[in-house]
Amino acid sequence: MDCKLEELTALAEKIEAIVNKPETVTDLKNEVLRRRLREAGRKLSLAMEVTGDTVHRINNTQLQLAAARIGIQTGIFNTLAEANGSALTNSTLAEKTQVDPALMKRLLRYYQSLDMITQPGDDAYGANNITRALTSLCATSGVNFFATIIGPSYNALPEFLQKTCYAAPTDPSNCSWHLGHRTDLPPFVWMQTHPEELGYFMPWMATNRDGLGTFHDVLDFEREFCCRDVTDEQTVVFVDVGGAMGHQSIALRQRYPDMVGRVILQDQAVVIERVGESPLPGFVETGIEAMVHDFFDVQPVQGARAYYLRNVLHDWPDHKCAEILANIKGAMGKDSVVLIDEMVLPERGAPWRATQADFTMMASLAAKERSDTEWRVLLDEAGFKIRKIWKYTDECEDCIVVAVPKE
Numbered sequence: 001m002d003c004k005l006e007e008l009t010a011l012a013e014k015i016e017a018i019v020n021k022p023e024t025v026t027d028l029k030n031e032v033l034r035r036r037l038r039e040a041g042r043k044l045s046l047a048m049e050v051t052g053d054t055v056h057r058i059n060n061t062q063l064q065l066a067a068a069r070i071g072i073q074t075g076i077f078n079t080l081a082e083a084n085g086s087a088l089t090n091s092t093l094a095e096k097t098q099v100d101p102a103l104m105k106r107l108l109r110y111y112q113s114l115d116m117i118t119q120p121g122d123d124a125y126g127a128n129n130i131t132r133a134l135t136s137l138c139a140t141s142g143v144n145f146f147a148t149i150i151g152p153s154y155n156a157l158p159e160f161l162q163k164t165c166y167a168a169p170t171d172p173s174n175c176s177w178h179l180g181h182r183t184d185l186p187p188f189v190w191m192q193t194h195p196e197e198l199g200y201f202m203p204w205m206a207t208n209r210d211g212l213g214t215f216h217d218v219l220d221f222e223r224e225f226c227c228r229d230v231t232d233e234q235t236v237v238f239v240d241v242g243g244a245m246g247h248q249s250i251a252l253r254q255r256y257p258d259m260v261g262r263v264i265l266q267d268q269a270v271v272i273e274r275v276g277e278s279p280l281p282g283f284v285e286t287g288i289e290a291m292v293h294d295f296f297d298v299q300p301v302q303g304a305r306a307y308y309l310r311n312v313l314h315d316w317p318d319h320k321c322a323e324i325l326a327n328i329k330g331a332m333g334k335d336s337v338v339l340i341d342e343m344v345l346p347e348r349g350a351p352w353r354a355t356q357a358d359f360t361m362m363a364s365l366a367a368k369e370r371s372d373t374e375w376r377v378l379l380d381e382a383g384f385k386i387r388k389i390w391k392y393t394d395e396c397e398d399c400i401v402v403a404v405p406k407e
């Protein structure tokens with residue numbers, strides 16, 4: 001054994017001291033050290049598991065999502081977070097949320113056991129960083145989205161893969177989603193007639209990278225693509241293809257408030273209608289234009305400086321990506337680029353957030369997250385060359401890929 005017993009005892013005591021007083025570390029601002037600590041802690045916990053821990057933890061992964069959803073639905077997490085550091089009793093929480101006190105007790109007992117809340121006394125419950133995270137829009141949309149849209153697709157995956165002899169799914173018209181949801185419609189079409197689920201999906205798209213960097217951290221868009229001498233008010237500088245409610249267009253406008261030129265959001269009709277009905281803050285104010293466009297049709301905006309695709313190509317298998325890219329290529333001018341904002345998976349040690357996303361794509365869309373080699377092959381076959389790839393997150397291996405036509 002490499003570590004001596006006394007060293008491990010001292011380590012355990014140090015960790016316990018931190019865990020008993022988490023405020024000493026939870027407001028750590030150094031993001032690199034923060035990530036090191038949480039990854040090391042997570043891996044240490046897994047390395048120390050005995051068989052029963054592993055099996056019971058994995059058996060109950062679905063319960064965590066279901067229980068989180070109940071905490072969100074009932075307002076338990078909100079109520080605890082709004083108590084501003086004060087602990088609440090079981091009966092207060094039951095009264096405020098209209099939950100049977102007997103059920104409340106069992107919920108709270110479960111939440112504290114997974115550190116989703118704190119329990120400073122026998123009948124005293126408080127909020128921690130996880131409780132507060134579960135009150136965010138990222139959590140409220142994401143938990144509901146995964147429970148209703150992704151969950152059934154995940155559940156059906158073993159049966160689907162067994163039936164298809166463990167072939168990597170590439171047919172978006174027949175994948176685990178269809179088996180899990182008992183539908184012939186693909187998810188983006190299905191959601192057109194399921195407004196509640198679309199209402200989970202849209203904010204999830206806008207918030208699922210909250211707290212991480214953006215491509216603006218590594219690429220100065222205005223300087224690279226919008227020099228004043230070649231850009232005027234009429235120049236389309238940014239087309240946000242499949243841009244959902246336009247959160248990336250808004251981020252661009254806010255990053256470069258003096259940038260000259262037009263910014264256009266494109267998405268399916270049902271999404272653009274939502275943008276019209278309830279635009280995100282900043283959308284109208286910054287003059288972003290919304291346009292219905294199916295990216296399997298000819299791209300109507302010619303000669304834009306940048307056609308931006310964020311988390312769009314990962315929704316599609318290679319042959320469908322080639323169609324999307326061909327439509328953009330046909331509209332590009334001599335100064336146009338395609339900006340692909342996606343994960344680029346490393347060959348070794350891909351992070352868990354990225355590998356999970358890969359399975360989300362597989363299960364719901366017969367699609368995938370791609371490695372550097374896979375991106376190069378896909379773009380090459382679609383007639384593009386990569387000018388540069390910048391990585392901007394470690395958590396998801398998010399990168400901005402600048403691609404231009406080969407000739």
Ligand SMILES: C[S@@+](CC[C@H](N)C(=O)[O-])C[C@H]1O[C@@H](n2cnc3c(N)ncnc32)[C@H](O)[C@@H]1O
Nearest residue numbers: 188205242243244267268271293294295310311
């Ligand atoms: C995974 S989301 C990504 C949204 C946004 N780009 C982002 O990064 O948050 C994929 C988007 O593609 C849109 N979409 C799906 N099929 C489409 C189609 N055929 N034409 C245009 N948009 C489509 C969806 O409505 C959705 O907004």
